[in-house]
Amino acid sequence: MTCDSCVQKVKHALSGLDGISKMDIDLASGTVMVDTELPQSFIKDKIETTGMRAVLKGYGQLGAAVAMLGGNTGFSAGNVKGVIRFIQEDASHCIIDAEIETSPSASKGPLSINIYECGDISNNCSNVGDKILSILQNFSKESLSPRNTKDSELLDNIQDSKKSSPVSHPNEAPKISTHELSITKSSFFNSNISSDKNNSDGSVSVPLIQETPQGLIVKTKNKMDLSSIIGRSIVIEDDASKKLACAVIARSAGVSENKKSICACDGVTIWEERDRPLAGPGRRIE
Amino acid sequence: MWTTLLPVFLAALVMQVLSEDIIAVALLKPYTSSTVSTPSGNVTFIQHDDGTVTVKGFVTGLKKNTAAPHEHGFHIHEKGDLREGCASLGAHYNPQGKTHGGPEHEVRHIGDLGNIEVSPSGVANFEFEDKIISLTGPYSILGRGLVIHSDKDDLGKGTFNDSLTTGHAGSRVCCGVIGLVSPIYSSSLQVVAQSSTILLSLVALKLLF
Ligand SMILES: [Cu+2]
Ligand SMILES: [Zn+2]
Secondary structure (H helix, E strand, O other): OOOHHHHHHHHHHHOOOOOEEEEEEEOOOOEEEEEEOOOHHHHHHHHHOOOOOOOOOOOOOOOEEEEEEOOOOOEEOOOOEEEEEEEEEEOOEEEEEEEEEOOOOOOOOOEEEEEEOOOOOHHHHOOOOOEEEEEEEEEOOOOOOOOOHHHHHHHHHHHHHHHHOOOOOHHHOOOEOOOOOOOOOOHHHOOOOOOOOOOOOOOOOOOEEEEOOOEEEEEEEEEOOHHHOOOOEEEEEEOOOOEEEEEEOEEEOOOOOOOOOEOOOOOOEHHHHOOOOOOOOOOOOO | OHHHHHHHHHHHHHHHHHOOOEEEEEEEEOOOOOOOOOOEEEEEEEEOOOOOEEEEEEEEOOOOOOOOOEEEEEEEEOOOOOEEEEHHHOOEOOOOOOOOOOOOOOOOOOOEEEEEEEOOOOOEEEEEEEOOOEOOOOOEOOOOEEEEEOOOOOOOOOOOOOOOOOOOOOOEEEEEEEEEOOOHHHHHHHHHHHHOHHHHHHHHHHHHO
């Protein structure tokens, strides 16, 4: 970002979105800081409608983690893929943001996301040990249904802005709504987790679920501490508890870290990184 | 009744955990579509009672060099973020702000594990011990990235401008996230969690920080 008009463009692209409570644009560092309930990929797409490019630099302030499921980074059965991000919001709550891709031919049955005790994802997710914590149970595209006005308004806004984004197909506006989900109690946090959506202290919020052309985006808040799940695994399962994809829960950069725009190991900038091979001779700058 | 019984029970539990080895594993893959070779393998970390960690690995598909065995830089990087493949794992794990070095050096990054030796056919089969890395405590390597580089790490002794930051070890040819294997660690947390939440946090501190 090099000029004031760019700042205005970004402001314009992001203003009018309902899920943003705070936005801070710093021209000098070229950084946009957003406090939002919306999925990060959505914010990034929105910024890129201005013609500028954006790279996610960090996520969360107290600590963040990420798990890449399926594809060539994790292991998967039935072509289920996902990126699941965790942010420690305060000492005992985590926000979990999952983008799940399912193959069009896959069964449309409900999915669940659970944390397992071991971070050994070899052997098609069969070495992950016991389930220790449930993130979300039995959610699916089919069971989506509008629930309350406040959520519906927020979601309508997502839908409207998705329509105007060049990457989406105007004739296939995704059906978006929330689905009432029960968060099952796990022995790990038996005394803390409540499946009551109107929990007075808001410890577990109503999950936000959005359908995309590729699959689903899910955002939820759970009572947990990131340090107790780092290095363990996260698994997407079908309704018969078959493990469809898994990944190790890995440390990622928080908002306050990663100020540098250069990858310290080989001098490639985060911008070039988007276009360059991740390794090999094409990557290195001499 | 519970208040007097629990501390005794807990003390016993913690002792049992600490007397066991803690094990972690990283599955290494290239995470890129454009390489000619496809290095892959796994590395196991076993932390013993005295804190020493045994690092054992078997990796195939590395650079072939029929002339002689060769070496590749081998490090723990700060993050385990595979969003952009091996590129988003961050720099060498260095929470104390030191300069780059070799595993036997006084001044080194925690993540500096030196080099692994690769056979002429591109296979690395290695085992060594390290007293600096740990699977527990504030500097735990769990959830961080493990990387094998294209070139030899000069252990900070080279004259390149990146010798003192990365050992001039070149690009990242394969990598993985260090995940916990030993289940003891978690099942004990579960047992305590059922008794009391306050105790859970105390024990978590003892075991994880
Ligand atoms: Cu490295
Ligand atoms: Zn280093």
